[in-house]
Amino acid sequence: MLSDIEIAQQAKMKKIREVAETIGLGEDDIELYGNYMAKISDSALERLENNEDGKLILVTAINPTPAGEGKTTVTIGLGQGLCRLGKNAVVTLREPSLGPCFGVKGGAAGGGYSQVVPMDKLNLHFTGDFHAITSANNLLCAVLDNHLQQGNQLGIDPKRVVIKRCLDMNDRALRNITIGLGARTDGVVREDHFIITVASEVMAILCLANDLSDLKRRLSRMIVAYTYANEPVTAEDLNCVGAMALLLKDAIRPNLIQTLENTPAIVHGGPFANIAHGCNSIRATQTALKLADYVITEAGFGADLGAEKFLDIKCRKGHLKPDCVVLVATVRALKYNGGVKKEELSTENMEALEKGIVNLGKHIENLKKFGVPVVVTLNKFISDTDKELEFVKKYCEDYDCSMTVSEVWEKGGEGGLALAEDVLKTLETKKSEFKPLYEDSLSITEKIKCIAKEIYGAKDISLSKSSENAIRKIEEMGFGGFPVCMAKTQYSLSDDPALLGRPEGFTLNIREVYVSAGAGFVVALTGSIMTMPGLPKHPAAENITIDDNGVISGLF
Numbered sequence: 417m418l419s420d421i422e423i424a425q426q427a428k429m430k431k432i433r434e435v436a437e438t439i440g441l442g443e444d445d446i447e448l449y450g451n452y453m454a455k456i457s458d459s460a461l462e463r464l465e466n467n468e469d470g471k472l473i474l475v476t477a478i479n480p481t482p483a484g485e486g487k488t489t490v491t492i493g494l495g496q497g498l499c500r501l502g503k504n505a506v507v508t509l510r511e512p513s514l515g516p517c518f519g520v521k522g523g524a525a526g527g528g529y530s531q532v533v534p535m536d537k538l539n540l541h542f543t544g545d546f547h548a549i550t551s552a553n554n555l556l557c558a559v560l561d562n563h564l565q566q567g568n569q570l571g572i573d574p575k576r577v578v579i580k581r582c583l584d585m586n587d588r589a590l591r592n593i594t595i596g597l598g599a600r601t602d603g604v605v606r607e608d609h610f611i612i613t614v615a616s617e618v619m620a621i622l623c624l625a626n627d628l629s630d631l632k633r634r635l636s637r638m639i640v641a642y643t644y645a646n647e648p649v650t651a652e653d654l655n656c657v658g659a660m661a662l663l664l665k666d667a668i669r670p671n672l673i674q675t676l677e678n679t680p681a682i683v684h685g686g687p688f689a690n691i692a693h694g695c696n697s698i699r700a701t702q703t704a705l706k707l708a709d710y711v712i713t714e715a716g717f718g719a720d721l722g723a724e725k726f727l728d729i730k731c732r733k734g735h736l737k738p739d740c741v742v743l744v745a746t747v748r749a750l751k752y753n754g755g756v757k758k759e760e761l762s763t764e765n766m767e768a769l770e771k772g773i774v775n776l777g778k779h780i781e782n783l784k785k786f787g788v789p790v791v792v793t794l795n796k797f798i799s800d801t802d803k804e805l806e807f808v809k810k811y812c813e814d815y816d817c818s819m820t821v822s823e824v825w826e827k828g829g830e831g832g833l834a835l836a837e838d839v840l841k842t843l844e845t846k847k848s849e850f851k852p853l854y855e856d857s858l859s860i861t862e863k864i865k866c867i868a869k870e871i872y873g874a875k876d877i878s879l880s881k882s883s884e885n886a887i888r889k890i891e892e893m894g895f896g897g898f899p900v901c902m903a904k905t906q907y908s909l910s911d912d913p914a915l916l917g918r919p920e921g922f923t924l925n926i927r928e929v930y931v932s933a934g935a936g937f938v939v940a941l942t943g944s945i946m947t948m949p950g951l952p953k954h955p956a957a958e959n960i961t962i963d964d965n966g967v968i969s970g971l972f
Contacts, residue, residue: 493824497832689716911943
């Protein structure tokens, strides 16, 4: 059996000019990054503004497990399936982060015969967007520390610097550091921190900005520190916005590549859904809606995280209205939620399936609260039995949801035909009446409670004293109308990764709250969630190499 990278290396890619032509983009509409990647030009985006929007299909999943769900693979396979049915479809995805690529999760190019290519370039440096975001963020940090060194005219309290440096790599040793050691000219000594680039506010701003002008407005509002008088200091106060925007001028433009079956794919932005808002850029999605009749996009991790943030944050900011949601699950993952060990998931176990399927049921209930039709698809494994598949199908029917089996990993677009037909039927017969979960007018605490109770199933929330004080300050500054971005473990509906299935009666613990004023949301950190991941005992980097002929192996 071929590995994902071996399949990708055998792909028969079209020149990106040809792919662009299939969706009405000419040579002047794209800027080439080699033969198979391109940026979509600003002039093309302006020209497309008056086009009618296509249908928006969101792909999400149950809570992730070590058994794997394949959400990105299904997103790509569905796009390929729709194209096989003669439909004009475009896939929109997030860019992979180097941290997971060399850590444990792997890349974000899909898998098997449902991948976007060139897979190796995408999973590595791609068009340099993440490097630009990292540079812009760290320039702001450098300017702030220089301001402290050069007399601190703004009266910044070094103990209340809230901007953190970032790096697109899992590096736990940089979570908490001391900077400015050495000679007097080496800077002001203070505690500092690193986060992974995908968790940075600059990443969120890039993904939520409508254009370069909006990007600059959002950057200017970034709160980087507080003064001794407890007043916020912004990037604009440090005169850093122009330089940051310059570093991001190319990164803000969406990237165009293709799937293994040459379906156009717009891949842009990459915030994690467990520690950020977890969606590709508004600009990419809006562009795809102007180019295609059907746009298939995905949101990170489980529906309690990525989908909730897509629906409550991205749709709110981008004035988007999804027409359908595809919810991905596997029999193996459902049995894992029912208490079966990973090495025993290939054995039929109806008792465990019945116990674990409640996780799927909760996600169906949650998505229906947004007024959007839901379609369930099961990524099929060879070990799945007819009895197990039939049980899941009946369970979904009791929720008034159709269920189809997906074989897109093994068969590509052909394996996604049944799902594509099911989605088309749902779009024809069920009208979306999309609405966010909560109103802007609710207080920040009420919004946190709403998400905790309605989406996670919590009995109540517990706010730390520092969180209560932070919320009070955020509302005093006029940001109380912002939506909330919850930072939570992806493995459970609760803030405890060990609580699988459908936990109930728990209290959600909020340890920290802060405002991302430029992005336009309030972040609530729950449990022990980290904004700088660490590497596992044996990171994927140990198995990744390149031979003397330039052939890569081990990348997945």
